[in-house]
Amino acid sequence: MTAMNWHQLLNTERHGHSALEPHELGRSHFHKDYDRIVFSSAFRRLSGKTQVHPLALNDHVHTRLIHSVEVGSVGRSLGLKVGERIHQDLPPWIQPDDLGVIVQAACLAHDIGNPPFGHAGEFAIQDWFKQPANAALLEGLTQDERADLTGWEGNAQGFRLVTQIEYHLFRGGLRLTYPTLATMLKYPWTVRHGGDSGKFACFQQEAPMLQEIATSLGLCQRDEQRWCRHPLSYLMEAADDTCYAIIDLEDAVDLRILTFEEVRDILLQINPQAELALGAEDEVSPLRKLAALRGKAMQAVIDAVVDVFLQQREVILNGDLTGDLLSHCPVHIREGIHSAKALARRKVFMDSHKTEIEIGAYATLSTLLHAFLSAGHELYRQQGHNLSYRTQRVLDLMRDEAPQPDWSLYTIYLRTLDFVTQQTDQYASYLARQIGGVTPMSR
CATH class of the missing domain: 1.10.3210.10 (Hypothetical protein af1432)
Structure with missing residues (x-):
């Protein structure tokens, strides 16, 4: 090839x-x-x-x-x-x-x-389409079209x-x-x-x-x-992995989910020389110390990723690279990034407050998906004629983003998901409350 x-x-x-x-x-x-x-x-x-x-x-x-x-x-x-x-x-x-x-x-x-709501939102959308109660809405779609929605x-x-x-x-x-x-x-x-x-x-x-x-x-x-x-997508991936592995731990310290010492040890694992960045001033806040350590750790990762890209460039240009660039970095960087992700999975992603809100995100998105996708299905089935009052009002909410009755059912669903998934966390929560009748319909 x-x-x-x-x-x-x-x-x-x-x-x-x-x-x-x-x-x-x-x-x-x-x-x-x-x-x-x-x-x-x-x-x-x-x-x-x-x-x-x-x-x-x-x-x-x-x-x-x-x-x-x-x-x-x-x-x-x-x-x-x-x-x-x-x-x-x-x-x-x-x-x-x-x-x-x-x-x-x-x-x-x-x-x-x-x-x-990030990945919790992705899972909520996938699960909604997989529910037996919503199976009728997928009738008439091809296997690939169904897979696009359930996945x-x-x-x-x-x-x-x-x-x-x-x-x-x-x-x-x-x-x-x-x-x-x-x-x-x-x-x-x-x-x-x-x-x-x-x-x-x-x-x-x-x-x-x-x-x-x-x-x-x-x-x-x-x-x-x-x-x-x-080839350049491997650099994009490395940048993303580096940031969420390292910087997300700083947020967890700020939120008091993790301690300074837990994150410090991981950053020093990635770049042992970074300890020099701490200085001798005890009055420097833990978050400022972490910022200095993070900068040194990220520079070490950047230099290592560039070296790996150059070492593997022929393999990359042949489309044959196995894994990502970080997996080919020196062992202390690989293990440091792995430790950071493992710590996040063990303590950050399992934080009770985060979990509570993500469960609420399921309910929020389920409310929105039921309202808007059911309206889209009725629009398709009725070809835009004799729509129920609720469906018409739901479509009115979408304004110029509303699907058209002459579109395929698959296109209607994708366009409806364009509208739902573009929303911010706050607006999605607000709109779900309004649609569910939880708050008065006023501003």
């Missing part, structure tokens, strides 16, 4: 737009991608979506927006460092810093499709948002360049290939777009609706 090459992987073709000239004065094409993502409403709404701790009252705690910005910062460093090391392999229209911008833009958008994925929703929904509705979305879109995709395949993890990055409706992007960039095809990853 022919290996991928940087000249094709870094072309300047833009989704929903004719091919662009390789050179342009002012901002590069990839800077424009970054700007389009930053100024999109979907990105802005990440400020009200859960990273780890839902509906946290402590405003120091990370939201999905701040997490994405921090991942973007790490991703830019990774892309730039790799770009500088492989500059001789790059096409003439690409500068080393372009790789930094591509990875940064992809990092900003990597969680843009997340529903309210609904925030990654696939993110790809749909940037290619279909934001800005140019069903006419290219944000119209990002192909390299940025491909770098976003940690799982460049459809639900057919989700496997045991259930992870995929493209619904059936967007499958032709995925094929178009993969073909243009020369991604190695492994099966029908399955391609290998763009």
Whole structure:
């Protein structure tokens, strides 16, 4: 099988737009991608979506927006460092810093499709479609369409948002360049290939777009609706894993779920030299000490990831890398990241307050899904005629985002999920209370 090459992987073709000239004065094409993502409403709404701790009252705690910005910062460093090391392999229209911008833009958008309440929201949507009581709503769908819904994925929703929904509705979305879109995709395949993890990055409706992007960039095809990853997506993944493994522990210390000592020991495991950053001043607060240690630990991870990418670049360009870049890093970094994730699973994700809110998130999303998807089903069944009063009012709530009666049932459901999943945690909670009649219908 022919290996991928940087000249094709870094072309300047833009989704929903004719091919662009390789050179342009002012901002590069990839800077424009970054700007389009930053100024999109979907990105802005990440400020009200859960990273780890839902509906946290402590405003120091990370939201999905701040997490994405921090991942973007790490991703830019990774892309730039790799770009500088492989500059001789790059096409003439690409500068080393372009790789930094591509990875940064992809990092900003990597969680843009997340529903309210984060992963708890994903599970709530999947479970709702799997419930026997809702089986009738799936009648008439193909096997792949059903699988898209019962295995609904925030990654696939993110790809749909940037290619279909934001800005140019069903006419290219944000119209990002192909390299940025491909770098976003940690799982460049459809639900057919989700496997045991259930992870995929493209619904059936967007499958032709995925094929178009993969073909243009020369991604190695492994099966029908399955391609290998763009090399830069490994840098995006490493940036994301580094941030949520390390920085999320800081939030847990701030919320008094973890102690300073627990997190300090992990950061020193990743970078033993980081102890020098602590200094000798006892009056420095634990959180300030952690910030200094975190910076040293993250720098060690960044340097190691860049080295691994360069060591494995031929394997990566052949589409044959096993695992992620962090799994190939030196043992102290691998084990440190593993320890961080294990500590989070053991103590942070099992925190009782977090669990209570996530259980409530199930009820919130179940209320919204029942109201809006049932209305969509009636709209399809009745072809828009003689709708019940409740269904008409529910559709009125969606305004110009409401589905149309001449659409397929699958398209109606996807469009309805666009509306529900774009909501912030607070607005989803508010709307569910209103629909459920829990609070007065007033502001």
